[in-house]
Amino acid sequence: MELYLKLAWFGIASILTVIFVFNAMPYCLAILMFSSILVFTIIEYVFKDSKDKSQKETLKDEQKTPS
Numbered sequence: 001m002e003l004y005l006k007l008a009w010f011g012i013a014s015i016l017t018v019i020f021v022f023n024a025m026p027y028c029l030a031i032l033m034f035s036s037i038l039v040f041t042i043i044e045y046v047f048k049d050s051k052d053k054s055q056k057e058t059l060k061d062e063q064k065t066p067s
Helices: 002-022 026-064
Strands: none
Touching (some): 002 026
């Protein structure tokens, strides 16, 4: 899921970058660059939290079951 979100955002950002470059819109390009960093950071943060939670649950389940 994380990969698909990143690929989707990359595709959208690439298309917008081409449009902004050919229309000579440097401010919009700067905003797009900043928002790309922000979006990728949010995606990493959200999926890191979900990975951490699933790992903690797995550890709890392993501790509950006797070997």
